[in-house]
Structures are given as structure tokens and as C-alpha cells.
Amino acid sequence: MNITYEEAVKRLDNVNVRPIHIIAAIIAALGGFLFGYDTGIIGSTLVYVTPFFHLTPLDVAILTSGTSIFAGIGALAAGPITDKYGRKSLLIIDGIMYAVFALLSALAFNSISLIVWRSLVGFAVGADTAIATAYIAEFSPKKWRGSLAITQQLMIFSGITASYWAGYILSFSENWRLMLGLGVIPAIILVGLRFLLPESPRWLLLNNKENIAKKVFNKFGALIRDDEIVMAPAKEPSFKEMFRNKAVTTAIIIVGIWLAFQQITGVNVILYYGPEIYKYLGIVGSTAILYTAISESLGAIEYAISFYLIDRWGRRKLGILGYAGLVVSWIIMLIGLRYFFSGILFIGVSLVFSAMTLFLLFFHVGVGGVGWVLQGETIPTEVRGRGAGILAAIDWFANAAIIFLFPIWETALGVYSFFGFELLLSIIAIIIVYLFLPETKGISLEQMSKAFEKGLTIQHSKSEDTTLPKSENININKKKN
Template identity: 35%
Template sequence: MATTPDDVPQQTEQDQSIQTAGPSTGRTVLVTATAALGGFLFGYDTAVINGAVKAVGEHFHTSPLVLGFAVAAALIGCAIGAWFAGGLADRSGRIRVMVLAAVAFAVSALGSGFAFSIWDLAFWRFVGGLGVGAASVIAPAYIAEISPAHLRGRLGSLQQMAIVVGIFVALLVDFALVAGSGSATAPLWFGLETWRWMFLSLLVPALAYGVLALTIPESPRYLVANQQQQKAAEILRRFVGGDVDGRIREIGRTLAGKAHRGSFAAIRGRSLGLLPIVWVGIGLSVFQQFTGINVIFYYSSVLWQAVGFTEKDALAITVITSVTNILTTIIAIALIDRIGRKPLLLIGSIGQFVCLGVLAFLFGTAPVVNGTPSLGAAAPIALIAANLYVVFFGATWGPVVWVLLGEMFNNRIRAMALSVAAAAQWVANFLISTTFPALASVGLGLAYGVYTFFALLSIFFVIRFVSETKGRELEEMV
């Protein structure tokens, strides 16, 4: 049932569910940070497997193919979880989806930690992937819907910050657990192997996310869509301010005629079956992955060893890269509401193109020794180029894509469009991650040449298709 624009009930003391107060930036930051915990779990869950994967293979005596499937099962779950999260969020609310994602994380942690075979481990990783996929949709949508326009970019960037911090913390936890036991296969507490505790450690942030999600208010856009205008008005007063009654009427206007809200029919269009704006969201998601960022994070240690660095130095470089990603996300938070989304994407695309081009040239022209390129004196240049690439990604495409996906769609289609775009992102992640070994076997120059090509394409994509959203209200999106 559509909301009529003038249907804004007056507040009554009996129905008041949230104490009226003026907008507070600190309060808004706390609420959005709670939603961004889903991003922390997103990063933590996808990274914690790094320290455990070798021990898992040894424990279950599995082949590399089956072990690879067990690892990839999480990415499959991510795509499926993202695909269905939007419809569920439209029907049941943003907060309930957060809680369900937290439950999926917790179940995955327990199941993986006590897995008795590689196959049930793959299943539990798949369940965790469902939670990751759902969190990747609901966090940017909720943050955009609860934030005032002038802060929305910075608050939306908290999603990417939470992801990279989650990755970093997972690596630290893995390191600390191994330092305590001696190896990932050694028993730690209660006779359980260390790799099991790596998975079980996810239980702590999962429970925190679920509990804290129950303390934050529902999205005002969802409440208006479900005829709870008074509650929506109170939330807007506390977190946004301004002409709240006018905002409620405007939200109601943008939701009018939403016969297909919560179904994929809402985003169907004449452009290959989808609305043009949805294709733009898919393009942003795919280009974010197709420039090869996850190759840096998933394969960096192996990569740097392959070109001549010692194992110790390669691990140190990986940690430096992770810290670099965190610091550059802070840069994005500082700039996104000043410079704007589109200029940052353009800067990032050009910077990534140059850095990846340097890497492709160095790897492609290096002499091959024992099957791998030997960079020699060019190794420091490659190291600088790789970390500058992370700087350009972390300050631009990493956080900006999540911000845009949360705010670029109108109220009627936001959750569903975000689901499709996020699912596309996970599919792109899967394709890049699984094809890198094959490309690298032909030559690292070829692999980085492919990523350079997509970085070049992303420049033209941003110029042609991406519209600036800085300072615009969500109700202005068409």
C-alpha cells in the first residue's frame, strides 16, 4: 500500500517510542558504526581463513582442489546472501537482516570451529558467506538512510573502514593464536587445534553485532514504507533534523506506487532487463574488483616470494599493505564530502591505471629464472607501485563504491538494487580470485596487464555513467 504524501500523523505521548531530541553527530556516528560492524565481520570472516587454510588441508588430508572448494564456498554464500538480502530487508526491516546476518556469522564460527570433515567445513563457510553477503547489502543501505546528507559520505565510508580493520584484526588474531601454540595445527585451549580457535574467534564480534543491532533504531525510510510515520519522524528528529514533516512527506512521495517493493520486479527495465541506474551500480561493483585489488590481499605473500622476497619479508609487506589500506580509508573519510564521489573515483582510476601499468611492465619485462620473473634492482619500484595502488584504491574506489551503492538508488528500489550490485561484486571477486593463478602461470605481466586494462576502462565508465551525489538528499535520487 502506497504512502500518501500528506499522511504524517502527529506525535502522541502514548505512541512515542523514541525520546525526542535534536540531531547529534556523535549519536549518529555511534549508530552508523554499529551498522558498520557488519563490515567488520565481512572483513574478519573473509580473512580469518588465511591462517587456517594450510592446517585445514593437513588435518583433513584433502586435495588442493577440494580445499579450494571449501575456501570458495564462502564466496558463493556471499553472492547468494547479497542477492536475497535486499528483498528481505524491504519486507522485514533493516535491523532484522542485521540480526540474521549476526546469527549466520555465529553459526558459521561454531560449525567451522568444530568441523569433523572438509565437507561440513565447506557448508559452515557457506553459511558464513550468507552473513557476509547480507551485511554487504544492509550496512551501506542503512547508513545512507539514517545519515544527514552533509555527513553521508563520511559515515558511509565507515563500511570500508570496518572491512579493512576486520581484515587486519583477523590477521592479528591468527598471528597471536599461532604465537601462543607454535603452529596452526598444534593444540591450544581444551585440546582444540589452533586453526579451530581461529574460526571460533569470529563468535565474539558476531555476538556483539547481533546484540548491538537490537539497540539501534530502524531505518526511517523503511518505517514510512510500512505506515509508521510517527516513529520515522522521531528518528529523523534525532539523527537528521531540519523540516522533519516535510521530509516524511517527501519520503512518502518517492515510495508511492511501490507495488513491487521487495521483489526484483521493482528494478526491471528496458536496458537488458534492468533499470539503467542498476547497471551503473553493477558496473561500479565489477570495476572495483576487476582492477585486481583482492589479488593483492589474497596472494600478496605468495606473489612477493615468487619475485624474490624472503617469506619473512613477504609477510611483512602484507602487513604493511593492510595498514596502508586502513590509513588511506581515513583519507577517504576526510575528503569524500568535500571533493565529492565522482572526482575521487576518477583520481582513483587514473592512479590505479598508472600503478598497475608499472607493475605489468616490470613483471612482463623481467627475466624469468626458474619459472618466475626476477625483478632484481626493480623490486623496490614494484613494491612502491603495489603499495601506491593500494593507496589509490583505499582512498577512492574502496569506500566510495559502498557510499554510492547506499545512496545512488531511490527509496523504492534501494535495497533490491543494492542486492543485485553487491551480488555482482561477489561474483567478480570470485572470478578475479580464481583466475589469477591461471593468469600468473602464463605470466605476471599478463595478469597485471588485464587489471591495467580494466583500470583504464573504469576511467571512461566514471566519466560517462557516474553522477555526483554529494550533498543530495536520498529523495532527490531518480
């Protein structure tokens, strides 16, 4: 008995969530822990490597942004590799690379070697972000896809939090080498666990590995009987054909803009330079690291809110809430700095601390996690690796730009004008999300193109039922008149 590819994956979309869905999502998202640890630990490390290696503001900018630049390159490289060779193999290789380069970073003997090894750590992290949420999206029931994929943000938060508390504990001995080297431990654990993951069931079907695919489908509760033969889906399009498809191009533009603003609105300015910002206010050393650690440690509450809302409110409403929260946070930050510069120190420092804490809360609830969910779900399966890689690269290159800019801007013009700039960017982000982002909750991956096929159009303010009938499925290879 023949069944279509669409019918097979519909079974995968409609199953109830099982323990294997949750376990596989957690293991796949563990790369997010390394991402978070790498993001957070540089904030603590900079306090000590800057005087140790006599780093200039330009050196600091290169050290921090170099990691993100290579992460973008890693994301671009990962896309076509994972489309050809599968999701699982790349997820394992990423972990191995991170472990090796994190260890070498801890053994750096001068500023150049530190920059080189840290940049290669970024390559590994970037490759992982290109595929982790895409892999999770490919086995998740559609009603649970957002909640499972947002596990990536939980892991990012956990890694950031762990890095700052590790930085605080090790700050008393000023052991920056151990701060960097501790990342090897979760990387080794990650590699071991990822060997246990099944390959993506959708990727297996698209690459004519039907017998293996049936076993994986059955593991996830989507039974395909032995006597059922899945008809081969359309041939994989070329890179050029991918961009000829209006829906794919629109998805890359809209989600790419989201991911760019996700970075340039300032999250990693706070996470990378948090202790430096407090130093600007006269709070230095271990205390500065402690303040940043406390700000980030509310992430468990933030993740719970996001987990609950993302498949109820949807991506669009949660995103508007998140970016609106960033606007409020930057306003509080600017007011706090005004008080500080006026000599009212306690109120000033309290407002700055509150602003940074509130910023991270709204970022985790409605910006960071939602962005990675969109990155993993909006590109068609046959080109998801390449498309998700492009989107992850946009995120990383935008991050590189803003964290390169901050130390130079801060030295030349101070932090007040920079945070005013961040406020402006956050306002622009709300406008773009409100006007152009379609809702994607409840849509199967095979029908996702329908949400973007109209191009850059103004979205209706009223919520709409976005669940599409099977007949409206859009194939990437379909020619349009």
C-alpha cells in the first residue's frame, strides 16, 4: 500500500507528546547550554584577561566579536552539510569541536592564541545553532513544536547562568583559565548523549532511507506499517531554486530581521559586558560578576512563562510582548544612569540593576526563545539545514557587529548614548514584528510556506486561525505563474 510523504509526516504531527519527544529535545538542545556558557563566561573572563594580556578596547572588541563572526561562518557551513549527511552526525561533531577548542582556549599563552581558539569555539557553537531547533521541529507534534523547540532557550539560559556563577566563584582566585576550561565537561557529556539520538525522521524519508525512517517514526508513536510504502517526495532543490521560491525567501527575510534585532537590541551587550557596565558605575571585580549572575538567574521563571505561552498565544503576540519589554527596560536604564550621573548613586545603581534584570526577563520570555523556534520551523524540510544555517548566521553576524561596536562606542561617547541607540532599535523591532510577522503556531512544517507565500505584507491585528488544510500545502519545487 502506497502512502504519500505528506500523509506519513501528518501522522508525526498529530501524535501525542511522548517521553522520547521530551528526552530527544533536551539532548538536542544541550548545545544551547554550551552556547549560553560560551556567551556568559566571556563577561567574567574579560575582567581578568584584559589586564592579564594588556588588551586594548580594540583587542576586546576583536576577542568578543571574533567568536560571533566564526559562529556565523560555522552556521553557514553546517547548513548544506546537514542537509546532505543528516542532523545527528553534525550534532555530534559540534560537541567534539567545542570540547577541543574550549580546552585550547583555557591554555592560551597570549592574546592572539586566545582570540584564535575562542573564534573556533564560536565556529562549533554556530554550527550547532544552525540545526538544533530545526532537528527538534522535525520530530515534534505540531501542537507541541513551540514548547519543545523553546527548550533551546532554556539551555541557553542555563548555560549563561552557570557561567556567571562559575565566574563569580572563580573570581576570588581570578582563575580565568578554569572559567574557560569548565566548558569541556558539558561538551563531553553532550557528545555521549547525542550518540543515543535517532536521526530526524523527516530527513530520513527525504533521503530515501525508508526502512530506518519507519523505525524512527514508530519510536515517536507515528506508526508506519511494514506493508506501507512511502512515495518519494519531490527532488531536493538546488540553492538557487531555494531562493526562487517566494515563501522561502520571505521567511528568510522576516525571520532573519527578527534574529538580527534579537541581537542588536543589546542582549549580549548585557551578557558579555555586564561586569564592565557595573564597573562604569564603580562596582568592580567579584561584585560586578555577582550582580550580572543575579540578573540572569531568574531565567527558570522566564522559561516557564515562555513554555506556557508560546503554543497558546503564539509566536507573534509573545514577540511583541518581548520587544515591548526591552523598550521599557532601556527607558529604566537611561533614567537610572541620569540619577547616577546626578550623584544620586543608590537610586541610580538600583535602577540600572532593575533594568538589566527586566531586560533579560523579557528577552527570555518573548524574544530569544521565539526567535530560535522561528528559525527551526519556518523553512521547508528539504532545505531546512541550509535555510536554518543562513538564519543562524544572520543572528551571529548581527551579534558580532553590536558587541564589536560597544567597547569602542563606550570609550568614545560613553554608555548613555549607546543605550539610547538600543532603545531606538527596540522600538523599530516592535514595529517590524507587528507589521510583518505572520503567526506560525499550529501549522505543520509541510504547510508552513502558506504563511509566507504572500511576501512582505501587513499582518492583520486580529488573531486568525492559522491551521491550514492539507490541500493548501505548498511544495518548494512547485513553479508559480
